[in-house]
Amino acid sequence: MxxxxxxxxxxxxxxxxxxxxxxxxxxxxxxxxxxxxxxxxxxxxxxxxxxxxxxxxxxxxxxxxxxxxxxxxxxxxxxxxxxGPGGHPLSQHLLEQTRVLWQFRSQEDLNEWVISSDEEIGGKSKVYLKLGRNNQAALLCGTLNTEVPRDGETKYSGYCSMRSRPAVGSFNRKKYYDWSNFNSLYLRVRGDGRPWMVNIYTDPYFSHQKDDLYSYFMFTRGGPYWEEIKIPFSKFFFSSRGRVQDNQHPVWLDKASFLTLGFTIGDKVDGPFQLEIDFIGLLKDRAHREEFAYEAYDKN
Known part of the structure; x- marks a missing residue:
């Protein structure tokens, strides 16, 4: 076959x-x-x-x-x-300032995401994804354990992640997201005070680029109140195989590269964690004019 x-x-x-x-x-x-x-x-x-x-x-x-x-x-x-996208006229699509990408209200919404942890490589971390109270949010919870498996090869352990499934079009074609009209990622979350890493995965052209991603930090303050977090795309830095690269460049937001979005926790603190996500969207902040937050060196 x-x-x-x-x-x-x-x-x-x-x-x-x-x-x-x-x-x-x-x-x-x-x-x-x-x-x-x-x-x-x-x-x-x-x-x-x-x-x-x-x-x-x-x-x-x-x-x-x-x-x-x-x-x-x-x-x-x-x-x-x-x-027009979403059944809206093209003029409304070009002038929109916000767009909700993922909203968690049913089990079908959760099925668009995949969870993983170091348990796949022999670790002891646990992660679960379920609907929150009154089915109004996604609840990502579990236990982080940094104990290294005794296999003689693994040196570090202790991570849990949540990642969206790649969108698929008709006849199993790859479907990409077009975020070129926006400049910020907009989230409404409620955490327990632990830091998270927000990751953007692109579709690689070469096989050795499969571990390339763009990342930035998301700091939750804890407590009973929801918080709205805005992360400009200009803040995302480029890394490969978990190492920040010297050659930095901004993330391309056109429909030819962006594939999935993910969240990862790995702050090396053993214990339970919890993150509630109401929605994940996009924002066009006209007051934000920064193109890229990091220095781009010219190659000799």
């Missing part, structure tokens, strides 16, 4: 036709099934007795349902293109 995906990706047709991409997206429900591939098996573990291809579900009804879903997404994208 993996060979089939490679052949479909590498296939070419006269006239630059992209039929193979459409065909690959239609076969996605079958080829993307994890049961069709051999999963990772730890050394010493017994192999699966049942062949993986016997678990494949080549249901015709499943393919028709998937096609209907993709056509509905294509219809919505066409309407947004003709009427």
């Amino acid at each position: 993996a060979l089939t995906v490679m052949l479909l990706n590498g296939a070419s047709f006269p006239g630059g036709c992209c039929r193979h991409k459409v065909l690959l997206s239609l076969l996605g429900p079958f080829l993307s099934n994890s049961k069709l591939y051999s999963s990772y098996r730890r050394p010493g573990a017994e192999p699966e007795k049942k062949p993986s291809w016997r678990n494949a579900d080549f249901s015709f009804k499943k393919g028709i349902d998937h096609l209907k879903t993709q056509l509905s997404l294509l219809k919505k994208e066409t309407q947004d293109y003709l009427l």
Whole structure:
């Protein structure tokens, strides 16, 4: 099956036709099934007795349902293109000063996010994501533990994170966010006084750029009151593999680069943490004129 995906990706047709991409997206429900591939098996573990291809579900009804879903997404994208993003006129879209991107009011809103912790590498930190009181916010809570796993390789531990899922358009196309009309990230949160890192992930062109991201700090003051935080995009600094780079440049907010947004806690303090998020949005602050907060050195 993996060979089939490679052949479909590498296939070419006269006239630059992209039929193979459409065909690959239609076969996605079958080829993307994890049961069709051999999963990772730890050394010493017994192999699966049942062949993986016997678990494949080549249901015709499943393919028709998937096609209907993709056509509905294509219809919505066409309407947004003709009427304007979100069904609003294009003039209103160009003049808007605020926009709510994520608002947490149901389980479907939480399903757009993924949580992770150092438990994946043998750590002992725990993280949970659920709806807050009266289903009016997202509650990110857990316990941070900096104890390093005894595997002889890991040197540091103690982090928990929450990251949005990459948006997907019709026929499994990558969908990017266009934030070029705004200059600040706008959040309404209620924390416990611990600092967080806000991360912007871009879509890399080369494979070695997959760990590149733009980050800035978010300091919560604690207490029972909500706080509104504004973070200009000019404050985000560039890092790769967890290390701040000497060559700094501002984050590109056009629709060709931005992919996901995330929050990470790793302040090296053991104990419980809690962060409530009401909404995440964008703001166009006309009083903010800074283009980039850090020095950009010229290359010799």
